Amino acid sequence: xxxxxxxxxxxxxxxxxxxxxxxxxxxxxxxxxxxxxxxxxxxxxxxxxxxxxxxxxxxxxxxxxxxxxxxxxxxxxxxxxxxxxxxxxxxxxxxxxxxxxxxxxxxxxxxxxxxxxxxxxxxxxxxxxxxxxxxxxxxxxxxxxxxxxxxxxxxxxxxxxxxxxxxxxxxxxxxxxxxxxxxxxxxxxxxxxxxxxxxxxxxxxxxx
Amino acid sequence: xxxxxxxxxxxxxxxxxxxxxxxxxxxxxxxxxxxxxxxxxxxxxxxxxxxxxxxxxxxxxxxxxxxxxxxxxxxxxxxxxxxxxxxxxxxxxxxxxxxxxxxxxxxxxxxxxxxxxxxxxxxxxxxxxxxxxxxxxxxxxxxxxxxxxxxxxxxxxxxxxxxxxxxxxxxxxxxxxxxxxxxxxxxxxxxxxxxxxxxxx
Numbered sequence: 001x002x003x004x005x006x007x008x009x010x011x012x013x014x015x016x017x018x019x020x021x022x023x024x025x026x027x028x029x030x031x032x033x034x035x036x037x038x039x040x041x042x043x044x045x046x047x048x049x050x051x052x053x054x055x056x057x058x059x060x061x062x063x064x065x066x067x068x069x070x071x072x073x074x075x076x077x078x079x080x081x082x083x084x085x086x087x088x089x090x091x092x093x094x095x096x097x098x099x100x101x102x103x104x105x106x107x108x109x110x111x112x113x114x115x116x117x118x119x120x121x122x123x124x125x126x127x128x129x130x131x132x133x134x135x136x137x138x139x140x141x142x143x144x145x146x147x148x149x150x151x152x153x154x155x156x157x158x159x160x161x162x163x164x165x166x167x168x169x170x171x172x173x174x175x176x177x178x179x180x181x182x183x184x185x186x187x188x189x190x191x192x193x194x195x196x197x198x199x200x201x202x203x204x205x206x207x208x
Numbered sequence: 209x210x211x212x213x214x215x216x217x218x219x220x221x222x223x224x225x226x227x228x229x230x231x232x233x234x235x236x237x238x239x240x241x242x243x244x245x246x247x248x249x250x251x252x253x254x255x256x257x258x259x260x261x262x263x264x265x266x267x268x269x270x271x272x273x274x275x276x277x278x279x280x281x282x283x284x285x286x287x288x289x290x291x292x293x294x295x296x297x298x299x300x301x302x303x304x305x306x307x308x309x310x311x312x313x314x315x316x317x318x319x320x321x322x323x324x325x326x327x328x329x330x331x332x333x334x335x336x337x338x339x340x341x342x343x344x345x346x347x348x349x350x351x352x353x354x355x356x357x358x359x360x361x362x363x364x365x366x367x368x369x370x371x372x373x374x375x376x377x378x379x380x381x382x383x384x385x386x387x388x389x390x391x392x393x394x395x396x397x398x399x400x401x402x403x404x405x406x407x408x409x
Contacts, residue, residue, distance in 0.1 A: 008314030008365065009342045013335035018351050020397060024252045024326050029226040031248040036229055036239075038247060043238050052316055068317060068332040070222055077229050086232045094228035097220030140367050142314050144341065156297065159369045176368040178299075187342055194361045196341045199368035 001106055001136055002143060004060035009144040009187065030069035037076040044083040049166030053138035054078045057102035078102040105167070107137025113170035116158075117202045120175040126152045128179060129208035130200065138166035141204045145196075148185055149208045153197060154178035161201050174202035256325035259290045260373055261394035263300075263323060265387045268378045278302055281373065285323060294371055295322035299364075302375045303401070307360045310348065310401030311372040312340040318366035320373050324399060331400065341365060351402050374401040 025031040041051055054075040055063075063071065078101045080086045091099045122128055132147035140162045156176045164172045178197050183190030220228070233239050263285055267274035277284040281298035285291065298320060301309040313319065314337045319327035330336055339347045344361050348354065355361065364372045376398040382390060397403035 005315055007334050007337040010334070010338040011342070013338050016330050016335045016339070016347065016351060017333065018330050018402075019328065020395070022328055024256075025248065026329075029223045031251075032230055032244055033226050034251075035244040035247045036226070036233060039233055039239050039243065055316070064334060066222075067329065068327075073222065073226055073229065077225070080229070080233070085236060085238070086229075090232055091225070091228050092217075092220070094231055095220035095225045097224070098217045099220055099225050099228065140315060142365065142367055144314070154299070156368070156370055176370075178364075178370070180362075189343075191343070191345055191361075193358070194344055194363070196363045196365060198365045199370055201368065 001056060001138070002134055003056040004058070004063045005056045006143045008142045025069075030067075033069045033073040033076065037072045040076040040080045040085065043085060044079055046079055047160070047165040049138050049160075049162035049164075051075060051079070052162070053105070053166045054082075054102050056138065057105065059100065059103060062100055074100065074102055105137065107135065107167055110137075110164050110167040110170050113161075113164045113172035116172055117174040118158075120155045120177070121202055122152045122155070122177060122205065122207070124152055124155060127208040128152060128177075128205040130179075130204055131206060135163060137163060139163045139204075141200060142198060144186060145179075145181060145198050145200075148181055150179040150181040150185070150198075152177045153180045156199070159201070161203065163201075163203075176201050177205070179205070251321075251326050255290075255321055255323075257323075257394075257396035257399065258391070259288075259325075260320070260323035260396075260399045261391040262288055263290070263373070264375055264394045264399065265391035267300075267375055268390055269387050274375075277375070285373075290322040292322045294318065295320050297370045298323075298373060299370050300373045300375050301362070301364060303377050303404070305359075305377070307362060308348075308355055308401065308404075309362045309364060309372075309374045310340065310344060311364045311366060311374060312337060313366045314338070314341055315367055318371060320371035323373055324396060328396070348402060353397075353403050374399050376401075376403075376405050379405045 055071045081088050129149045130145045158173045158175050161172045161174050178199050181196050183194035267277050277300050281300040285298055317327050317332040344363050398405045
């Protein structure tokens, strides 16, 4: 989905609140939220894709105004409710207030994954173009590279396609590639001597 | 807007929402005894940038190891005992006088947990994720890492299964230092690629 999580290249955010070191969990609830996500994801057997998509479906304003571990909390609660472990009413009664959950899945369930892609279609040095499409469900293809041409710089192993695994029990396996894009090809203000390498599944790409 | 119109129910504070979910999952018998404490302890004390620093220091002193690290990152990192979730497919990218590498995850917050620990808050927040792929030279300068104009910048967006570690340049005037002393020079930021190292740290 074209969600708020797809942040690459968005403008207007201002300075990075950098700190050279910090505790793993500045507050205890963050550690608990993290562990509870692990509990829920295990109990409902959520794939990595389903987990990430449960964060991506957060209401954009909530996403931008809450930190990472509130994202994890929202994902854990959303998955727990969607899989019938708990009800929202129960959570809200115990929390003593509203408990915002992520929005509904917009994509239909994936019933058939289609055939695996056994070997890589592209090799290092091949010029490829990213498909220009806007799937309603989960994808790991960032918006800022769609329609853009780049060069394969590394061929990786075969991995489960997130777009499929996020939406049911079907799985499809495809090679992934690291694709180098010149900044000047990505942005009108792209700087000389800058490239961005993005890791992409086989079906995101076509020969350029 | 909520269904309650003019009198929306306020959002529960985040600590109370966490406690509510913990209570209901515990009642359902889904939270194993000690799980939260154990999982927290592991990420507070067992993983962190001190692991990555050992990998970097080894690569600086052992050319054969460095070669293996750049060719087969996961296996070379496992030689030092590090691996696990978010570290199953490691690629190590080397900074040189001519090329500077930096890692980001624009879609979420992918990060090499076994060698760097959990990501810092700023790595997960929108400004870093939005800007590093668009204006890395300006952002690096802003973060205290100005680069000469002729240094090529390669940004690595961890959008699939590979997790990246930057191998920083060994600082000058460190010839006499032991591997352990060298590891002490290596910062988390230098392995993300938002800092360069100097011997005087």
